Every structure is written in structure tokens, then in C-alpha cells.
Amino acid sequence: MHERPRLTPIQINRDLMRSVVETPMVFYVLLLLLMGLVGLGVVAATLLVTYGLGVTGLNHPVFWGFFIINFVFWVGISHAGTMISAILRLTSAEWRRPVVRAAEVMTVFSLMTAALFVVLHTGRPWRTLYWAFPYDFVRGIWPDVRSPLVWDPSAIFTYLTGSILFVYAALIPDLALARDQTTGWRRTVYGVLCLGWRGNARQWKLLNATGLLLSALILPVFVSVHSIVSWDFGMSLVPGWHVHIFAPYFVVGAVLSGVAAVIALMAVMRSLFRLHDYIRPEHFDMIGRLLIVVALAWAYFYFLDFVFALISKEEAEYQVMKLRLSPPYLYLFLLMVVCNVFLPVPIWMFRRFRRNIPIMIFTAVVVNIGMWLERFLIIIPTLQRRHPDAFAWGDYSASLVEIALVIFSFANVALLLLLFSKIFPVIPIWEEKEGHIWKREFRIGKLRLPAIVRE
């Protein structure tokens, strides 16, 4: 069923190491562009820290804005990595192989970016050490474990640690390969990084076990991270946020945006590194099918959110919903629903479209616009109509600094991915080869056999 062309291991090595050993012109162009945008973000962040949050559009009562939207967005994107790697690895989905590493790395980088936004959004970023690293032992003061904002960093750091381990473990054989293919100081560096990998049977066995174990362990974290992010809102007393379905709803939304982001990433890698033989239409096809389910689940939860607001007949929550459904938010709302469901789902229904890479890129971008809007609509209108204290209702529009930092976040993740691709192979070479081997030896279709059994 797979359309994988026959490739020799040597050819695979050469193709997949190409991004590391060759540096095409377009790399420099991209590098400069992204560094420019990141530089813009650094300027914006400097303004922010120097002059304070006054340079944003935040106010009383809209105390959270683009930074938190963006934070939730990037935590959402980070769900792609685990979704693709852990779940597909555990379920032995063969099509996962070329994309796992890129997705995992994107997880790491988007989490880092998300965490950066948490720090940037505080009024005194230089004091946030209190929060993540309670150092005030003398006075016996610890972070308040009742605060969702303490659960947040715990969840994110756990997920980040797990994801880094995940990436790293799967990198080891490829690092060994890189060691073997390079000379000089690079060889030394790769040599250290690959932890003395020789590729003997015991090492392979351990590697496989590690992969599985990490997959199994990270799954609960995966579910918890966005649940906990959702509790930043759900645990509050704010009508429109204090909603019990937020946790699963956020997780589903995160998977939707994250996996869609993987589509875009795959497409970029495919053309940038000429990986047409590895990332093939069938992969887009599989992801498209997965996304149909996820997008419909998301739609179901969003619908429920409305139903609950309406049937609860609670005035305060009703006001928030009313605001979300009146202009200008109505247009954003309609755009969001179109972006997240009504446009992509019909497209994904057709095999022809799922295998059309430009169309799939289009849906990926559209879904992520929709998901960004979703976070916007959860946060902004709610705070504007926060509580029936109508005297203090306000409005919000983002400042240039906030917009620059949002652009920065995209450029930053892209830049880190680009640099990663320069240092490490973006497709796990050994996994690709493994796939080839199994494919040759067990041509029995979608056989669900855990890797470890194959030993």
C-alpha cells in the first residue's frame, strides 16, 4: 500500500544528510529573513521590558491579550510532536516515520517560545524567578500550589523535558551516522553527542525500549499540558472561562492546530531539502484523514460551549457569548468556524485533495489562522465583558509591540527549526531505514506488530 520507492541505505544516508552537509543559497536567504524578524522581536521585547506593559494595548479590564493568546497557540502547536510520535509510534503507524523528528523538534521549539511568552507577559519579567524557581527559602515562602499558574510551568517543564529526551533518544543513531560522515571538530562533537553508539543489538534493543517507554510516559503529559493550560481559564471565576469542558476541548484544539502545523512543516521540508522520496502524498493523505476526526471533535466541543452558556441562562456568561456573536467579533467568529471546519473538513474528505500538497498547505495555514482566532475569541471578548460590573467594561486593540512579538514567535520557531536542520538530520535516518527493512521483509500490509516483538 505504501508508495515508497526502493532506496538503498547509502542513498538514504546521502539524501537525509544533505540538509546537514550542504548549504544552498535559499538557506542563507531564509536565515537572514528570519533573523531580521527575530531581531524585530528583540527590539519589541526590549521596549517592553524597558517601558513596561504600557507599550502593549492591555488595559483595565483586558489584562491579558496577544501574549497569552500566543502562549496558548504555541502550546497547542507543541501537541503535534507527541501526537505524531508517541501515538503513531505506539500504534505502529508506518506513515509516521519521515515526520516524527520534525514534529518532535517543533514541539520543543514551540514550547520554548510559549514559555518565553509567559515570561514576557509578566509585569516584572526579571522577578519571575520566584515563580519557576522558588528561591526564597529563608522566609519559607513557596509558590502557591493552588495557582494554575504554578501548574502551568510544572506541566510545561515536564513536557519540555520529556520532549527533549524524546528527540534526543531518537537522534542517537543519526548522530552516530553524522559522526561517521564528518571530520574534524564536528566529528568530535557528534561523537560526544551520540553517546558511543555502535549500533549493536543491545543498543538497538535499548533504543527501541526507550522509544516505547518515553512514548507511553509522555502521553499523559501530552493530555495534561493543554488541560492545565485550559485551567488557567477554567479555574478562574470569569464567566465564559469558568467552563468545565475546557480541558478536553483545549486538547482537541491543540491537536488540530499542531497536526495542521506539521502538514505545513512537512511540505516545507519536502521542497527545501528535496525529500520527495521520503515525504510523499500518502503521508498528507493519512494526516488529512486524522484531521477530519479532530476538526469535527473540536467543532463539537465549541458547540457545547455555546449550548452550556445558553442553557445555563446565566446573565454574565450570556453577555460574553452575546459579545462574541456581535460585530466585530461575529466576523472573527465566522472566519474561525470557516477556517477550522467548514473549509478544511470538506477538502480533507477527498482523497484527491488530501494528496494535493499545495491544497494541504492551504488547509494547514487556514486551520492555524482559525485556531489563533479561537484563542483570541476565548480571551479578549470575555475579559471585555468580565463580570456583570458593567461600569468597568472595556475594549482592547493590540499594539505594534504585541504584533511584532507575535510575528517574532513564528519567525523564532522557524529559525530554530532551520538551524536544527543545519546541525541534525531532519528525518530520522535509522527509522527510515528500519521502515525499509520491515517493508522488505514483512510485506503483509498494515500488520500491527509492536517493534519490540520484531526483535
Place this chain on the structure above:
Amino acid sequence: MRQAQEEHPQDTDKPVASIGRRWGMVVDLDRCTGCQACVVACHAENNIALNLEDVVLQQRAINWIRIERYWEGEYPNVKARFLPMFCQHCNNAPCEPVCPVYATYHNQEGLNVQVYNRCIGTRYCANNCPYHARFFNFWERDLDDTHREYLNPNVTVRTKGIMEKCTFCVQRIRKSEWERRQADEELQDGDVNPACVQACPTDTLVFGNLEDEESRVAKLAQNKRHYRVLEELGTDTNVVYLKKVDPHASETAPAHA
């Protein structure tokens, strides 16, 4: 309309054991004229940053106490209603458990205390305060030299990036305690008057120890007109309002149960 609980249930899950003192305020809406003396008094007492025009337009004005004005009815049967709003010093304060760094917490006297030097400015507490009573310092304050001269030496001047709100003029509480202690005496009812209370010409605001049954504030809190703002949220506030009396209420007011 839900009636206020007749007495406070002795909540066992209150964060800190009480020490026989729970500061509270009674606001008699039937007295308040909307004159704003309390607002300026609070600014003068508590070193609140100047709300320059730009700051107001940015919706970032800081008013620890504000006089909310609500409209009711249509011309000519229109009514403007005034409500002084400030931190309600909730016993179940929604702002407290969401603060990751304990910069806001409940003390043993029922005060919702804000510790400026711990606050990192997440603004979560402000989102979670149903009374919109918390204010964030979006800008570093820029005081003319001469405007520094009147600053109250007993109150911290806040920097940018931190949250602030009505403290019940805790510096005055401490001062009164200290003065009584010097004389080896107990704090008496009426010793402590926050700045807004002291200024208010109409005696709308009365401050004192709610736990002392003999105090003026505790007696007023039992008035048949008492209620608490957004009581249904369960915040268990230490500020008790006395309903405004309007002999013609039913003609203009929205129906209330």
C-alpha cells in the same frame, strides 16, 4: 435578591485562622451623594500614580475606590445611582489562590493584602477579581519633583509591572495599633479610619472590626438593608452594602426578586 447570610459561617477552610479581628466596611448607599471626596482622599493617602489624560484614555486609570454611576429608567424618569466600589476584602477571595507567588494573600485580620515586592505582574488576580478592584501599573510613574513632596512616607511608591488595590489603608491600622501599644492599651472601635472614611462627608463609609459585636460597623452590617455585591459568587466579602432606599423604586428600577 438573595439576602446576606445573617452571620458568617465559621468557615473551616478559611486560609488563615482569625485573631478575633476582621476588618470590614459598611457602605450605606442611601447616604452616598457621589461627591468623590473619598476618591481624592484615597489618592492622597496612598501615593497612587497620577491618572494623566493619556492613561485614562488607555483605560488604565488607577482608582482604588471609584464611584460607579448606573443609569436606570428613561428621561424624565431617569435615575443615576452611585455605588462606591473598592476591594471587598473577600474572605474567599478569588484573586488570592490564582497568584502564583503569594503576592496577594489573606491575613489574620481578614485583609486581602498585596505584597508589592513579590508581585511579578501576571495580572491573573485582576482577571479573577469580580469587582474590578485591582489595578495594574502599566507605566513607571513619572512624578514632577514637586509632586513628590506630598507623598505619604508610610506607603510604598509602586513601580511599573505590579498590581495594587485598596489596602483598607493598612498603614493607618498599623499606626493606630502602634499608638495604642505605646500607651499599653487595646485598639478601640473608631480608632482606625481609612482615608476615604475620614473624608466622606455623608458618613456613607463606616470602618471597623466585624468580629467585635459591639462595633459600629458590626451593628450596621446587621441592618435590614444589608447585602453584598455579587453575593452569589460566594466571595464572602468583608464589605457590606446597605441598600439605597427609593420610595419610588418600582417605577424605574428593573424588577428584582
Place this chain on the structure above:
Amino acid sequence: MRRRDVLKLAGTSGLGLGAGVAFAGCGTPDREFHIQSPVEIPEDMVTGVDTWYASICQDSGDGCGIIVRVKSGRARKIEGNPDYPLNRGKSSARAQAALQTLYNPDRIPNPMVPRGHRGSGRYRFRRWADVLPDFQEKLTAAADGSIVMITEPVNGHLAMVLERFTQSVGARWLTFEPLEQAAVRQASAKVFGTTRVPQFDIANTSYVLSIGGNFLEGGDAPVHYGQAYGHFRQGEGRSRGNFVHFDTHLTMTAANADEWHPVNPGTEGILALSIAHAALEGGAVPAALRPLANAEGTLAAYAAEQAAGVTGVPAEIIQRVGHEFAAAQTAVAMGGGSAAGHSNGLFNMSAIFALNLLKDNVGRTGGALLNAPSPLPDIPAESPVTSFQEWQEFLGEIESGQGPEVLLIHGANPVFGLPGVLNAENLLGDIPYVVSFSNVLDETTALADLILPDHHYLESWGTSIPPVGAEYATLGIQQPVIRPYHQEFDGEAGTRAFADVLLALADSIGGPLAEALPWETMRDAIRASVDELQARGDGSVISEDPESFWLTVLQRGGWWGPAEEATTAAPDLSGLPGPDAVFSSDSQEYPYHLVVTPSVLLGDGSGSLAATPWLQSTSDPMTTGVWTTWVALNPHMMADLGIQENDIVRVTSVAGSILGPAYPYPGIGEGLVSVPLGQGHRELGRYAQDRGDNALGMLAPVVQEQTGALAWSATRVRVSATGRRTRLPRIEGITAPVQMPDQQTFQITDES
């Protein structure tokens, strides 16, 4: 032991240990939550002793008693003086904000003369010693009667000093009050026999009828009335009072009434008489009211049915209010505000005040209490008042070349406050020598040839004779609470108290002037008066020793003691009703009636309150607007005119125009335009300058025939959109707050 057992043991104990740790961790060690002791604002606990000085607030005419907290040589906080009879410990927003007029960065720190031509806006600092001789020479050289002194209305020792000074140097003394209260004072004289308006004892009355009287926000003694109002509503030992208010639009005071009814501008007097007619059930009026009655001695001409058409108040409301007023155990009728500012203001106010005669409440608890006279015969409780008509004449003289040679200005800002058509700016500018004693650069001071900055009132001596009712004769003492902020060093720089400059001048000129003003400083003058009080041997302070008497009086903020009965004349309502209200122009071209509304915070803008960021940024009680001028319009009228909220509109009268953002105001009728006063300064420093517009400037110069006062309510205007938009800075949120039925933020009850 076998290996497996060891593992097992290790496992269980490990688990046990783990669980132990985990459970121990779940309990909350007490110590960990004891965070308050070390972190509860220890840095805020400043020990040490504050000094509190008693003084008098001079930010509005009547002077509440204040106490000022001084620490490290700086004034830190102002509170009401708990002993002072007028305000008993309470204070107003303005009194609180005096710290910001004291420490105003734009205060004039030294004597100044303009650089280049007068009004150039550039100044040179001078020494007192260098400018005073020249000043004295100019004064002595001026021909008799060619010196004019302009001040705000004052009382107490300053009034005494000014009176003697102007008399001795042969100067004319003009006082300036932008929104003239002449109608109120003269109506008081007609009804109560004294120009000092009585204190209405609302604390003890059961019914307050107010027609235009905005006693809670402006008027005589807002803090005093605020305190009384609190008692009126929920005071112990009395039942809740009833308060009915009629006014052209919903003012702050109107908002606090139990019922407010709009009344057509200029018909307030008719309304009052109609209420009187209803109260008398159509019967004959008491003798005092005869001049207002018809041949039969009744007020039949004002029967509710007829009056309803004129006043716009439904007849049944007039009837009901009349009956309630008559039936009330005690009642007062108060008036003021725009009712006094019409061309028929005297009639309006007299008719309103006359309602009190129906209740025979003068001098009775819960009625109109006459003010005790000044405790010292030679210290006046009032200063002479200059009417608008006299101002017009004065400016006319200048125009015809007969103006004064020397003009001295203190505390008044006629260039800002007089209607623009009078061209005061150019005319005053024609006077050869203008000296201002203002310590802020206001519009009038900007015309001066010499600026001799006064101390702030918190730095100087003065007194006040407040309207505290009949109980106490009171002398409030204003003492310096700090050393002058702009201090002199060897006479080289700094500010000097206005009165002390006059006294020093008197000493140096000598002659009858020095005889009339024998004191070296204001302090000495006050000290002499206080010694007189000590000799009385009664009152709030009694002491044998003059020194300790003086110190105690200073500590208490003044002296108050048993009052002699005020001398009053019998009611005399002759000459009324007089002509009907006239307006500035016809209703075709100028279809709307302009209501200028003094701000409860900034007043009419003639002082320096607009230079305080606190008052500027505190919300106007009704609109919550701050920092600028707005135009309050009925929302339906706005819709008809196609004007949106925040559209900049132009309000034009025959005499000028202003610009401001439209604010949809539900408390105003369709034919009215309300504009707050206080802004529109071209000078006055960084916080006041160039914000909003000054509606005083666009008032038409309509004169009240019977009093000569400016009819500041008589201006008609038209409103047009400019096509530009802005945002009105305000404290309320972006939507006009209306309560949600389900979750009410405040609640009301109709049980009384």
C-alpha cells in the same frame, strides 16, 4: 536472605518511605503559611511622630476647617478638622487636592516681570527688594481714585485689610465672581432680611424641597450639607427624610433626590409659587407674601393647571408636592443653581425662599437657620460684591479712556471668567500698570507688568467667618502649616503673603494708611483679634493667659462661642414678581438652552484647581468625564441631529462658541445643552493649559434687571457637528453602565 527478598524489602520500605514523604508533604506545615509576618509591608511601617496643624481650607468661599499632616517639613495629607463647627472632621475632594496646588510644579516661585513687551509670555525673575520700591512709587504717584483692586469675594481679616487699604489709598475695590450669586443674596435679604443666606437645617428636617439648589455639589457649604444630608437620610433617631428636586437637568444633587422633575428654564419662581398655591390649598397667603398675591390675597394666577403649561411640570406633581410640603412636620425650601442665573433670578429665588415662610421655619430646628454674625465687630463676614453691571461700566470707562492707572489683582481671574464679548483681556491690557499677586500664571496674571506671587494658603495667615448657622459665632484661623515652599533667602527670591506685602507697604508709605493698618504682618493682626476674643472669657477656648489662649486657638483651628442674635429685617417682597425671564436670542436661530454646570471638582474654573491632576482625573459624578470639556446632550436629540457619541460638536451662542465631544446624557431634556465649567484655560500650567473650552466665555451679556448681575443662565445656543471625532476620557467603561437584571451590583429597596 535471598536476593528476591532483599528486593522485596527494599521495594516495600521504599514505597513506605515514599508514601510517608508524600503524605507528610500533603499536610501543610504551619510554618510554611506564616508568610505574612515577614512580608506584610514592613517597609511601610514608618515610626515617628507626625505633626498635625489646624488651618482653614480656602478652596471654596466658605472655608472648612482642616488639619494638615506635616512630616519632614512637607504637607502630606489634609483632613477635615473634627472640632470645626462647619464641617466637623469632613472634607471635600477639593480640600484633599490642595496638596497639589501647594506643590504645583508651575507655581510662580519669585517675583517676575515680563521680558520684552507685556504679555509676551516670557518672564524675568526679580528680587523683592528690587521691585517693591518701584511698585510703591507707582502706587503713591497714582492719582486719587485711579487705583483699582480686584479680588475674589473674601471675608475675615483679609476683607478687613483690603477694605482699609483700598479706602486709605483711595482705590476702588472690585470683587469678581463668575457665576454671580447676587440673586441668591438679595432674595435672602428680601425673604430672611439678611444677605447671608441661612443654613437650611436639612439634618433635622423631614422634607427638603429644592428648586435648582445644588447644595451637595456647589453652593455655600457642600461638606456641611453633605454631612447633614447623610443624617437626613439615615441618621440615628430620626426617620428618613423626603427630598424632592426640580431642576433644568439632572445634576448631582438632583440625582440624590427621591424624585427629580425637569422644569423649564426661567420658570422656577412660577413653579415655587404654584407649589405654594397648592400648599395653601388655594387659600390666602400669609402677610409677608402679599406682594406676590392677587387682589384676593391668593396665588390663583399660579394654580397648578396654569403653571404646568409654563413650567413643564405636570399639574398633579405640583399639587402633590405642594400638599406634601404643607403636610410635612418640618420642611425647608432651597434654591439656587441656574434658577438664580436667569434674568428673573431675583424673583425665582425670592419665590423659592418664600416657601419657607409658609412653614414659618426661620430660626427653628429643621428650618432656615440664620447665621451668627462675626464674633468681632470690625472683621467682616462678607466682602462687598461687584455686579456684572458695574463690571460692564468699569470696562466701559477703560474703553473711553477713563480707566485706572494702576490695577492690582489678587485671587480673581476676570479675563477667564467674564463673557468673551466684554473684551476684558484687551481692555485690562490697556491699563498702564497691572500688578498681580497670583502664584500661578493665570489668564489675567499673564497681562501683568509685575507679578508678586502670594504664598499658598497652607503657607500663610488668614481667617474665615463661616456660615455655620445661629449656634456659634466663629472665627476660623488659617495658619501656615509649613515654611513657604518657595522660601525667601535674604529677600532675594521666594513668595510673600499678599496681606503681608500690603501691610509692609502701608508701613513704608506711612500716613493714614499706616494708621489704618498698624500691624506689621497678618499674624499680628490676627493675634490682636484673638486677644480680643480672649478678653470675652467664653467660647470654645477659655484661658487667662493670652499666650496659651492664642496657642490653643491655633491648635483647635479657630474660636467659636455663643453668638449674638443676627440682626435681620422683616420680609419685604415688594417689586416682585418683576419681568419674565428673557433669553439671549430668539429660538429660531439658537434653538437650545445652554446650562453651564460648575464642576463639583473644578468649580467654575476661575481658581487654580484645574492645575491639580487629582481633581482633573477624578470622575465627574454624573458623566464620569475627566480632563476636558464635553457637551452633554439628550440621546434622542443627538439621534435627531445625527450626532454620535464622541463626535466633536460646536456649541454656538450670539457671543461665542465652544467645541467638545458629545456625551449622550440621559438626564437632560431635548431642548437643553449642558456644558461643564472649569476647563478651557489658555494658561495655568501644564495640567490645565489648553484642555477643553471655557463656556463662561460664550455667555451672552444678559443683565438681571433687578440685581445688575449677569444672567448666566440666559444664553441660547445652537449645536452643530464638526465632522471630527475624538474620545472623551472618562472613568466609566466603554458602554454606559446599566445594571443587569440578574446580577445587580447595587440594590435598592422601596421601604423607607
